[in-house]
Amino acid sequence: MGERGFSDLLERVAEADALRAAVAAARQGQACGLLLEAPAGIGKTALLRAGAAAARQSGMTVLTARGGEFERAFAWGVARELFTHAFRDAAPSFDGAAALAAPLFSADAVPADDTQASFARIHGLYWLAVALAERAPLALVVDDLHWSDEPSLRFLAYLAVRLEGLPLLLLAATRPAAGEPHGHRQVFDALATAAPITLLHPAALSAAGSAALVRDAFDERAPDALCSACHEMTGGNPFLLRELAGDLRADAVEPTVAAAAAVRQMTPQIVSRSVLLRLAPLRPEASALAQAVAILGARADLRRASALAGIDMSTASALATALLRADILEDDLGLNFRHPIVRAVVLDELGRPERARLNAAAARLLYGDGVPAEEFASHLLAASANGDPWTVARLGEAAASARARGAPEIAAACLRRALDEPPAPADRGPLLLELGTLQAVLDPGAGHAELREALALAPGPDERQVATLALAHALTLSGAFADAAAVLDEDVADAQPDVVVARLAAVRWGVETQELRQLLVEGLRTRVAEQGEAVDPRLSAAFAVETAAAGRDRAAALTHARRALAHPELLTQSANVSLMPEVVSVLVFADHYDEGDTAITALQTIGRANGWPLTAAMAATVAAMSAYQRGAISDAAASAREALEAQDTIWLTTIALAFLLAALVERGEASTAQRELAARGLDHELPPIWPANVLLHHRARVHAALGDLDAAAADLRHNGELTAAWRVEDAGMMPWRSQLALVLATRGEHAAAQALAASELEAARRWGAPRAIGVALHAAGVAAARDGDLALLTEAVAVLDASDARLEHARALTELGALLRRRGERSAARERLGQALDLAHHCGGLAIAERARQELRIAGARPRRDALRGRDALTPSELRVARMAADGMTNRSIAQALFVTLRTVELHLTSSYAKLRIGSRTELADALIAAAS
Numbered sequence: 001m002g003e004r005g006f007s008d009l010l011e012r013v014a015e016a017d018a019l020r021a022a023v024a025a026a027r028q029g030q031a032c033g034l035l036l037e038a039p040a041g042i043g044k045t046a047l048l049r050a051g052a053a054a055a056r057q058s059g060m061t062v063l064t065a066r067g068g069e070f071e072r073a074f075a076w077g078v079a080r081e082l083f084t085h086a087f088r089d090a091a092p093s094f095d096g097a098a099a100l101a102a103p104l105f106s107a108d109a110v111p112a113d114d115t116q117a118s119f120a121r122i123h124g125l126y127w128l129a130v131a132l133a134e135r136a137p138l139a140l141v142v143d144d145l146h147w148s149d150e151p152s153l154r155f156l157a158y159l160a161v162r163l164e165g166l167p168l169l170l171l172a173a174t175r176p177a178a179g180e181p182h183g184h185r186q187v188f189d190a191l192a193t194a195a196p197i198t199l200l201h202p203a204a205l206s207a208a209g210s211a212a213l214v215r216d217a218f219d220e221r222a223p224d225a226l227c228s229a230c231h232e233m234t235g236g237n238p239f240l241l242r243e244l245a246g247d248l249r250a251d252a253v254e255p256t257v258a259a260a261a262a263v264r265q266m267t268p269q270i271v272s273r274s275v276l277l278r279l280a281p282l283r284p285e286a287s288a289l290a291q292a293v294a295i296l297g298a299r300a301d302l303r304r305a306s307a308l309a310g311i312d313m314s315t316a317s318a319l320a321t322a323l324l325r326a327d328i329l330e331d332d333l334g335l336n337f338r339h340p341i342v343r344a345v346v347l348d349e350l351g352r353p354e355r356a357r358l359n360a361a362a363a364r365l366l367y368g369d370g371v372p373a374e375e376f377a378s379h380l381l382a383a384s385a386n387g388d389p390w391t392v393a394r395l396g397e398a399a400a401s402a403r404a405r406g407a408p409e410i411a412a413a414c415l416r417r418a419l420d421e422p423p424a425p426a427d428r429g430p431l432l433l434e435l436g437t438l439q440a441v442l443d444p445g446a447g448h449a450e451l452r453e454a455l456a457l458a459p460g461p462d463e464r465q466v467a468t469l470a471l472a473h474a475l476t477l478s479g480a481f482a483d484a485a486a487v488l489d490e491d492v493a494d495a496q497p498d499v500v501v502a503r504l505a506a507v508r509w510g511v512e513t514q515e516l517r518q519l520l521v522e523g524l525r526t527r528v529a530e531q532g533e534a535v536d537p538r539l540s541a542a543f544a545v546e547t548a549a550a551g552r553d554r555a556a557a558l559t560h561a562r563r564a565l566a567h568p569e570l571l572t573q574s575a576n577v578s579l580m581p582e583v584v585s586v587l588v589f590a591d592h593y594d595e596g597d598t599a600i601t602a603l604q605t606i607g608r609a610n611g612w613p614l615t616a617a618m619a620a621t622v623a624a625m626s627a628y629q630r631g632a633i634s635d636a637a638a639s640a641r642e643a644l645e646a647q648d649t650i651w652l653t654t655i656a657l658a659f660l661l662a663a664l665v666e667r668g669e670a671s672t673a674q675r676e677l678a679a680r681g682l683d684h685e686l687p688p689i690w691p692a693n694v695l696l697h698h699r700a701r702v703h704a705a706l707g708d709l710d711a712a713a714a715d716l717r718h719n720g721e722l723t724a725a726w727r728v729e730d731a732g733m734m735p736w737r738s739q740l741a742l743v744l745a746t747r748g749e750h751a752a753a754q755a756l757a758a759s760e761l762e763a764a765r766r767w768g769a770p771r772a773i774g775v776a777l778h779a780a781g782v783a784a785a786r787d788g789d790l791a792l793l794t795e796a797v798a799v800l801d802a803s804d805a806r807l808e809h810a811r812a813l814t815e816l817g818a819l820l821r822r823r824g825e826r827s828a829a830r831e832r833l834g835q836a837l838d839l840a841h842h843c844g845g846l847a848i849a850e851r852a853r854q855e856l857r858i859a860g861a862r863p864r865r866d867a868l869r870g871r872d873a874l875t876p877s878e879l880r881v882a883r884m885a886a887d888g889m890t891n892r893s894i895a896q897a898l899f900v901t902l903r904t905v906e907l908h909l910t911s912s913y914a915k916l917r918i919g920s921r922t923e924l925a926d927a928l929i930a931a932a933s
Contacts, residue, residue: 240270
């Protein structure tokens with residue numbers, strides 16, 4: 001991108017001022033980016049060049065890239081071009097999260113997890129940009145953004161919202177949307193509407209500006225009438241005006257008023273006429289060479305262009321010089337057209353068949369030069385289908401490379417084109433399998449037809465099993481549980497472990513498949529019993545989950561959960577992405593919190609190290625669940641927020657939101673919880689999926705805290721119906737009866753409340769987890785409290801005192817103290833209520849603490865009123881960052897782990913220091929411990 005100053009630009013004062021201001025702001029770390037959007041010929045490239053020159057003159061490192069019409073299928077092509085320029089002067093800094101981008105710059109990309117690799121590459125590129133910006137202020141300049149490959153565009157959109165605090169400027173130019181794929185347009189819109197991005201629309205020249213340009217480019221004597229005619233003919237487009245001026249010179253037109261009439265009689269196809277007129281005097285081979293250069297694009301050099309045009313090198317050299325003199329090509333490195341419009345004119349002269357032929361020939365030429373298939377895949381996409389095995393093979397290579405580099409949408413495009421070729425019959429099945437699998441990743445409702453055909457074409461049992469698993473997984477993702485189960489119609493006793501796990505996953509969450517689920521579980525129990533300790537870890541995982549859901553044999557569930565968690569590499573494969581969190585949940589609901597937290601930390605490490613936001617969000621969700629069950633309310637809120645910020649899928653975020661609501665209710669912030677529900681449109685009817693049932697349970701607690709007992713009861717009854725439909729019997733996993741009993745007791749429906757609590761207590765004792773038993777005893781005690789019976793509440797306090805469920809212990813102590821106070825035993829009441837107040841406050845359970853405080857006052861005590869301070873005063877996000885900093889993590893490593901910016905981490909820590917009344921990072925650990933003790 002050549003240097004050009006602002007003084008050379010006509011009627012671009014506003015744009016020049018914006019560019020200067022953007023450069024100055026970026027150097028100061030102020031979030032800033034400019035996107036120029038205008039039709040071809042308006043002068044976007046000239047503005048970019050001027051902006052790049054200004055950035056370079058100010059001391060910024062300037063990296064440039066340009067999209068190409070025949071390079072949109074080159075995964076990460078624009079991003080790789082940008083950063084490859086940086087590597088010429090200094091070695092790449094692939095430290096920390098930046099290492100996630102390293103595969104983009106290696107010759108061989110390691111196969112990646114389709115569901116999360118794309119984000120990992122984007123996250124890595126962002127931190128690579130941060131590392132370069134820390135060396136010196138950085139400007140990333142991208143021209144022809146409309147031709148960018150989609151993965152690179154996703155990176156730029158990701159970067160755009162994370163510019164704050166970085167000495168980094170993003171400059172880009174694009175044409176208005178015209179026929180881009182829907183996904184491409186969505187990403188572009190996200191980039192264009194990012195808060196730090198200013199969208200500029202350079203306008204056509206005014207009549208006065210057009211006159212100035214005409215007089216400069218044609219003849220300074222040109223009269224107003226002629227200048228006005230030129231302006232009308234071109235609409236004030238600077239490039240078209242220059243072309244028209246060139247035509248006038250070439251035709252030896254005199255600069256007179258009479259010439260204005262001649263201009264008005266010209267056709268609007270100014271550029272086409274101009275280009276063709278300049279080509280006409282040249283040898284016929286000149287057009288062929290120009291067309292070859294147009295086809296080859298950024299990979300054009302004289303040797304390749306001459307070969308594609310079928311011209312010897314010496315002739316091609318002379319013709320290139322003639323094209324340069326004719327103002328078709330520009331004097332720049334390589335072979336480049338003076339303007340994309342000129343290139344478009346040259347291409348338009350080619351008929352569709354000839355253009356397709358040249359694209360196919362260009363692909364073979366580049367392949368012969370050793371260029372990887374991914375870099376010429378766009379030529380094959382544009383070539384005509386003719387059943388060529390070579391084309392199918394190259395498209396398959398390009399798809400594999402794109403998939404490995406985390407660009408599934410490009411891989412899918414290559415596979416579709418390979419199927420259109422068409423391939424040999426033996427190759428069709430594998431291509432369909434690849435395409436169907438990718439489409440299911442990109443869209444949970446897609447890929448089914450391709451995978452069914454792949455299954456039908458599978459030549460042997462091994463291929464059939466792979467296709468079967470892929471189809472079942474796609475059907476499960478789309479919610480077609482019965483269809484998925486039917487595809488996996490194999491006896492559990494004989495099936496491979498991955499088939500068993502897939503089939504159970506398919507039937508577990510479909511209400512209509514519960515009978516089949518029970519049959520499969522019985523088969524699994526038999527197989528586990530027969531194989532003993534030799535059972536596959538994935539089967540142990542499935543057995544642990546199903547045993548816990550049934551609410552029976554807690555010891556067996558724990559044994560198999562531990563066996564499974566000893567093999568995290570099997571539980572975190574893309575096909576089993578939810579298996580490890582589910583197994584960790586078994587430990588949590590069995591009250592083995594320390595073991596669960598160890599496994600959660602391992603899962604968090606896997607997610608963060610690989611840049612997998614889904615895995616990290618799953619770990620954070622289970623962490624929120626564990627913290628809530630244990631009674632660490634501030635920690636639960638922090639982890640739930642982390643999950644919600646890291647991933648946005650209804651299956652996961654619904655569960656994370658459920659535990660955020662629970663934590664907010666315990667903190668006395670039920671109104672905030674209600675706003676969280678409303679903001680996500682989840683305050684009305686919920687979708688018929690299990691995660692929504694978890695949310696339903698905790699939404700009822702929000703209603704109850706706000707005093708809407710009818711809404712709470714309705715949600716809990718529906719919660720119970722769905723839990724029964726899914727055959728979940730674990731009272732610790734879904735204690736709906738206890739919660740409903742408390743609501744009914746408050747409404748005075750004591751008989752119904754007692755019956756529900758008794759049923760829950762029976763289920764809890766059957767499972768055997770102390771927390772579940774204590775919660776059920778508490779509900780039963782409240783339901784029986786009108787009779788003044790202390791036995792159930794006393795037992796609840798004793799059971800929970802021996803457990804790690806601290807907040808539930810405080811809740812039971814509060815109810816027992818209140819009952820003692822009503823019985824007139826004030827001294828005993830004050831003792832229990834004082835314990836409850838201290839315990840609840842240390843847990844962050846401010847709602848229970850306030851209830852205990854009120855009861856103490858009635859009992860004649862004068863309890864202190866603790867202000868919201870210390871750890872509990874931190875927002876969930878502040879606490880999360882403060883904990884990580886206290887553990888010794890640097891700001892950079894925290895930002896990389898949480899997928900946020902350095903500036904965000906700095907702001908959270910600054911606020912945390914103020915709230916904890918400390919002055920430095922070294923005091924964080926003690927301050928957090930003191931606040932929690």
